[in-house]
Amino acid sequence: MVLEGFHAVKHAVRFGAELLGLWTADADELAALSARLAPDVVLSPTVVDLSALAAVVPRAQVVALARRPRQPDPDGILALPGPEPVVLLEAPRHLGNLGAVVRVAAAAGAAGVITTGTQDPWHADALRGSAGLHFALPVARSRVVRTGDRPLIALDPEGTVVGPGVIPPRALLAFGTERDGLTDELLAVADARVALPMRPGVSSLNLATAVSAVLYLGAAR
Numbered sequence: 078m079v080l081e082g083f084h085a086v087k088h089a090v091r092f093g094a095e096l097l098g099l100w101t102a103d104a105d106e107l108a109a110l111s112a113r114l115a116p117d118v119v120l121s122p123t124v125v126d127l128s129a130l131a132a133v134v135p136r137a138q139v140v141a142l143a144r145r146p147r148q149p150d151p152d153g154i155l156a157l158p159g160p161e162p163v164v165l166l167e168a169p170r171h172l173g174n175l176g177a178v179v180r181v182a183a184a185a186g187a188a189g190v191i192t193t194g195t196q197d198p199w200h201a202d203a204l205r206g207s208a209g210l211h212f213a214l215p216v217a218r219s220r221v222v223r224t225g226d227r228p229l230i231a232l233d234p235e236g237t238v239v240g241p242g243v244i245p246p247r248a249l250l251a252f253g254t255e256r257d258g259l260t261d262e263l264l265a266v267a268d269a270r271v272a273l274p275m276r277p278g279v280s281s282l283n284l285a286t287a288v289s290a291v292l293y294l295g296a297a298r
């Protein structure tokens with residue numbers, strides 16, 4: 078996996094990533110950043126002119142390659158024990174959004190993230206969006222929507238406004254694609270269809286913002 082930027086490298090290493098290489102254009106700046114922001118993380122960079130590495134010059138001054146970790150497949154994520162929810166993204170389009178969802182799922186202590194659709198949730202742009210936090214919880218793509226033993230809770234602006242107890246333990250929290258929302262097929266099999274309240278005239282929240290609100294609402298239950 079390609080990791081770009083100090084925070085992505087820091088989080089990846091902190092959560093167990095095996096780095097295959099780490100390159101920087103400025104060893105002094107990297108050492109200063111490490112000392113200030115992540116003294117717990119030991120980095121051994123190779124200094125290189127990053128513009129010589131690729132036709133497209135990376136924006137970040139730190140770039141690493143990490144081995145993709147072995148993780149549970151989607152059914153294994155669903156089967157994880159404990160009350161923590163799993164986040165299901167139906168065919169997300171924007172990799173930055175996808176990464177932001179992984180980041181908040183890791184921060185809020187979700188059990189994992191499952192995506193459907195064509196986007197690779199481990200794409201470099203998604204890893205940049207998650208600041209490397211893909212390494213902190215299982216993230217996998219599934220061909221089909223399966224629920225395991227988890228209650229399927231559809232997050233939908235047209236749903237019933239979320240209230241206390243609406244999000245049960247072990248929920249599989251489903252969020253729709255950025256433009257069109259959840260599919261009719263998923264809504265038809267959901268155990269509940271829940272909305273975050275919004276001021277009249279506002280049609281929806283950004284995908285990652287909605288995931289964040291629901292996860293922290295659930296955590297505060």
Ligand SMILES: C[S@@+](CC[C@H](N)C(=O)[O-])C[C@H]1O[C@@H](n2cnc3c(N)ncnc32)[C@H](O)[C@@H]1O
Binds near residue numbers: 255258280
């Ligand atoms: C940008 S929204 C999609 C908007 C789409 N036009 C719709 O009506 O669902 C992406 C996803 O975020 C979640 N979402 C956004 N706002 C929400 C709200 N107020 N309540 C519940 N879920 C919301 C839903 O899962 C939605 O499918």
